[in-house]
Amino acid sequence: xxxxxxxxxxxxKAYGDFQALKPxxxxxxxxxxxxxxxxxxxxxxxxxxxxxGLMSFDGELSVMGLDPSKExxxxxxxxxxxxxxxxxxKWMKVAEVLDYVEGVHPKFNRSKAMSYLGRTxxxxxxxxxxxxxxxxxxxxxxxxxxxxxKLLVLDEPTLGLDIIFRKQFYASLIEEYFDExxxxxxxxxxxxxxxxxxxxxxxxxxxxxxxxxxxxxLTQQYIEVMVAKDNEEEAMALGPIYKGVSFGKSTCxxxxxxxxxxxxxxxxxxxxxxxxxxATMTGEGQ
Amino acid sequence: xxxxxxxxxxxVLENQNGYIRVPVILAGITISxxxxxxxxxxxxxxxxxxxHHEVENFGDALSLAQQEEGDxxxxxxxxxxxxxxxxxxxxxPFVVFFSLLGSLYExxxxxxxxxxxxxxxxxxxxxxxxxxxxxxxxxxxxLAVTIAAQLTIALIISVVTLFQGGPVLELWPVGLMIVGWFxxxxxxxxxxxxxxxxxxxxxFVSSFANRMPFLWALLTPAVLIAIEAMFFxxxxxxxxxxxxxxxxxxxxxxxxxxxxxxxxxxxxxxMMTSGWQGEALSYTLTSGSFWFGTIIAVGFFFGATEMxxxxx
Numbered sequence: 023x024x025x026x027x028x029x030x031x032x033x034x035k036a037y038g039d040f041q042a043l044k045p046x047x048x049x050x051x052x053x054x055x056x057x058x059x060x061x062x063x064x065x066x067x068x069x070x071x072x073x074x075g076l077m078s079f080d081g082e083l084s085v086m087g088l089d090p091s092k093e094x095x096x097x098x099x100x101x102x103x104x105x106x107x108x109x110x111x112k113w114m115k116v117a118e119v120l121d122y123v124e125g126v127h128p129k130f131n132r133s134k135a136m137s138y139l140g141r142t143x144x145x146x147x148x149x150x151x152x153x154x155x156x157x158x159x160x161x162x163x164x165x166x167x168x169x170x171x172k173l174l175v176l177d178e179p180t181l182g183l184d185i186i187f188r189k190q191f192y193a194s195l196i197e198e199y200f201d202e203x204x205x206x207x208x209x210x211x212x213x214x215x216x217x218x219x220x221x222x223x224x225x226x227x228x229x230x231x232x233x234x235x236x237x238x239x240l241t242q243q244y245i246e247v248m249v250a251k252d253n254e255e256e257a258m259a260l261g262p263i264y265k266g267v268s269f270g271k272s273t274c275x276x277x278x279x280x281x282x283x284x285x286x287x288x289x290x291x292x293x294x295x296x297x298x299x300x301a302t303m304t305g306e307g308q
Numbered sequence: 309x310x311x312x313x314x315x316x317x318x319x320v321l322e323n324q325n326g327y328i329r330v331p332v333i334l335a336g337i338t339i340s341x342x343x344x345x346x347x348x349x350x351x352x353x354x355x356x357x358x359x360h361h362e363v364e365n366f367g368d369a370l371s372l373a374q375q376e377e378g379d380x381x382x383x384x385x386x387x388x389x390x391x392x393x394x395x396x397x398x399x400x401p402f403v404v405f406f407s408l409l410g411s412l413y414e415x416x417x418x419x420x421x422x423x424x425x426x427x428x429x430x431x432x433x434x435x436x437x438x439x440x441x442x443x444x445x446x447x448x449x450x451l452a453v454t455i456a457a458q459l460t461i462a463l464i465i466s467v468v469t470l471f472q473g474g475p476v477l478e479l480w481p482v483g484l485m486i487v488g489w490f491x492x493x494x495x496x497x498x499x500x501x502x503x504x505x506x507x508x509x510x511x512f513v514s515s516f517a518n519r520m521p522f523l524w525a526l527l528t529p530a531v532l533i534a535i536e537a538m539f540f541x542x543x544x545x546x547x548x549x550x551x552x553x554x555x556x557x558x559x560x561x562x563x564x565x566x567x568x569x570x571x572x573x574x575x576x577x578x579m580m581t582s583g584w585q586g587e588a589l590s591y592t593l594t595s596g597s598f599w600f601g602t603i604i605a606v607g608f609f610f611g612a613t614e615m616x617x618x619x620x
Contacts, residue, residue, distance in 0.1 A: 076425060076620045094617075095430035102426060109423040111322075111415075118321060125314025126427050 026051050027173050027205045028073055032081035035068050042068040044230045045081055052172070053202035055219055058209045059299055060226030066209045067106060069226065070177055073207075074103050086172060099129060102166040103175035106209075108158055112151040116144055116161060129170040138164035138194075156187045163191060167199045174199070176208040180215075188215055195219075217295035225302055233302060237295075244298050246275045250288040257287050264301040275301045311429060315437035320445055326403035327449045334396040335457035342392065342461050346468045366465070367474025374475050382481035383574040386488050389458040396457065400450055404442040408510035411438040412612060413521045416619050431616045439511055439609060443500045451493055458485065491585065498588045502552050505601040508608035515615035552601050557588070559595075 028050040035043040043065045050056055060066045072079040075094030083090060086100045110119060116139075123130045139146070142160045150158060159179065166174060180188040196219055200206060210216055223240055225233035233240065249257040249272050260283070262274030275293065276284060284290050293301065320327055346366065373381055412435070415421040424434060466476050500507070513525045533546050547555075592598050 071620060074425075076422075077618065094425065095428050095433070098426060098428040105419070105422040105426075107419045107422070109419050109421075109426075111420040111423060112418060113322060122314060122318055123427065125317070126311050126429050128428070 026084075027086060028207075029084045030073075030082065033069070033072060033083050034080045035065075035072060035077070036080070041229055043072070043079075044228075046231045048224060048231060048234055050205055050207065050222070052205055054221045055200065055206045055208065056222040056224060057213070057216055057220040057295075058207060058224045058226060059213060059295075060209075061303065064226045065229040066226055067177060068229070070103075070175055070207070070209065074101065074175060099127070100171055101173045101175065102169050102171040104159075104162050104166060104177065104179045106178040106181060108155070110150045110158055110162055113149065115147055115149050116153075117146040119150065119161065119165065120146075123165055123169075127169060130165075131168045131170065135164045135168035138167060138198075155182055156184070159183060159187065159191065163194070167194070172204055174204065174206045176206065176210075178210055179208070180210065180212065188212065192216060192219060213296040213299060214294065220295070223295065225299060227303055240298065241292055241295070243278050244275060244293040244301065245279065245281060245284050245290050246273055246293050246297070247284050247287045248273050248289040248291075253287045260284075260287075264304070311433065312437065315429070315433065316441065316445060319437055319441035320449070323403075323407045323441070323446075326407050327446055328453075330399050330403055331396050331450050331453040334399055335393075335453050338392055338395050339457060339460055339464070342464055346464060365472045367469045367472025370469060370474040370478060374478055380574045381478055382484050385479060386481050386484040389461060389485065390488060390492075392461055393454045393457060396454055397450065400446070403450075404446055404507070405510065407446070408438070408442055408507055409514050409521045409525055411441075411511060411514050412616060412619075413514040413517060421616075421619055425620075432613045435511065435515075435609060435613045435616055439504075439507060439612075442507060443497070443504075447493060447496045447500070451489060454492075455489055494585045495588070498585065498592060499554055502554070502556050502592065502598060502601065504552075504605040505608065506549065506552050508605040508612070512608040512612045512615070515612040515619070548597075548601075551597060556592070556595070556598070559591070 026049045028048070030049070031047050032045040033043065033047070034041070034045040046069070058066050058069065068077075071077045072083060073085055073090060075085075075090030075092075075097055078091050085097060088097045090097055114122070120132060120135055123135075124132050139161065142157065142164070144153065144157045144161050144164075150161070153161065163179075180191050183191070192215060195206070208216060208220075217237075220237050222236045223233060224231055235243075247257065247262075248268070251271075254272060257272075257274050260274075260276060260279060263277050264275035266273045266275075271288075274287075275297070281290065373384070377384070415424060462479050466479050469476050469479060510525055513521050513528075517524045529545065529549065533543075536542055536545050
């Protein structure tokens with residue numbers, strides 16, 4: 023058994039002339055929550071589809087020690103995913119969805135699913151078609167959380183949901199599902215909502231991985247300074263990767279600079295993940 | 309095995325309309341027609357062949373038939389029930405056609421393929437389930453409805469006959485009815501294995517067509533047939549398709565039954581139930597065109613599986 027849930031070396035995907043994913047290397051260990059963050063069309067879904075065995079790819083890729091492009095069926099015993107669109111079959115009743123999963127998945131625990139659903143308003147005898155968007159996601163989450171898998175991949179799982187559903191979604195994921203024997207890979211645009219649960223971050227830009235760090239290291243690297251008026255020249259000399267203005271003061275973002283030095287320029291603070299992402303994508307911080 | 313049963317169950321659920329509702333509705337219509345007819349033949353004195361002064365209703369007609377053609381009656385009744393079931397079975401080819409054509413197409417259109425693919429089921433298992441559903445499940449549900457309808461019709465006619473004082477027991481040739489149901493199923497199975505290359509073609513179309521699988525399924529062979537006719541002035545493809553649609557029976561039963569003079573329902577029934585399937589099976593297993601068709605079917609099956617592996 024490998025120590026890594028996902029190991030990719032030179033993983034790439036081209037559609038004709040278009041290089042959707044440039045050759046990338048990355049490793050995801052067990053017991054992590056990895057955020058894959060990138061703009062639309064940056065290659066997130068391409069990367070995840072390769073990991074899930076949903077498409078062919080070039081390079082080496084091993085997920086749970088298996089080749090996803092050849093052994094998807096076997097792989098899905100250990101891996102679960104929720105794609106970025108509503109995929110539950112609309113013509114099925116909720117109870118029939120559970121019957122089906124129980125019939126094909128050896129690691130599905132029906133009573134667990136029932137207890138999750140018992141806390142929602144999802145009616146068992148209703149067709150998926152007739153459920154609200156929020157209920158559909160609750161059902162899907164109840165199904166995947168009741169499967170004893172090692173890797174859970176969530177591609178924009180909360181798209182189109184209101185804030186209360188989104189909060190509940192991540193709360194139940196952390197409180198009732200995640201442990202050191204599982205790994206979750208999640209992509210979302212609502213970076214603020216997941217940054218406190220992430221242990222690792224991968225930034226993707228134009229089909230390439232530009233950042234692959236654990237959260238702690240990443241957030242320590244970036245410091246924003248509200249530069250005091252007299253220190254502007256000095257601040258520029260230190261080579262900020264991103265410049266902005268807030269409340270009439272100029273702000274500079276630095277990567278890998280000594281905190282003590284920066285503190286002399288003005289008030290410092292750590293950057294949130296969203297700001298780090300923006301700084302990385304638009305500034306010279308890559 | 310459990311996985312396969314679950315997949316089959318899902319096929320039934322997904323095709324509920326075609327597999328269950330359509331035959332139930334058509335059988336319901338047939339039963340209504342029977343009820344209307346029974347109400348109408350309370351006074352039966354207009355049928356020429358039964359122009360006997362003592363025949364006034366259905367019960368009388370049955371009594372007369374019992375007296376004059378007693379040997380033939382059980383088979384005649386059974387064949388009669390099947391004649392009434394034909395309305396239901398007329399829908400069957402359409403149900404099979406459209407369920408195959410939609411099977412791998414709809415799941416891509418509504419994106420549910422991503423849910424199916426998140427389960428530990430291999431693509432070939434999914435495709436096989438979708439290919440075998442019209443071979444086993446569709447005829448089973450149609451037959452179940454047929455059996456229920458035949459029993460209901462027998463019951464309705466029995467009640468009427470009872471009131472009219474006719475020989476009610478003659479309406480229940482149970483042994484023959486059971487033989488008939490079994491035979492129909494077996495016969496369909498042989499028809500279906502012959503039609504497998506056509507089934508697999510529809511499945512293959514449904515696995516790759518991004519739009520209008522219906523046109524793909526029908527226009528492609530139509531164009532090929534036209535090209536063949538224009539450039540080679542032959543009709544091999546259309547013949548091949550016709551043979552796999554049931555035309556093979558022409559050859560399988562060549563000579564079989566020709567020397568038998570079918571003079572009555574009993575002969576007809578006996579011929580249809582005894583030996584016919586055995587003859588068909590031995591013809592099938594030794595037929596080159598059957599095995600060639602099976603290879604074609606396997607080819608389309610693998611094509612459909614490969615397409616599904618790549619589909620998202």
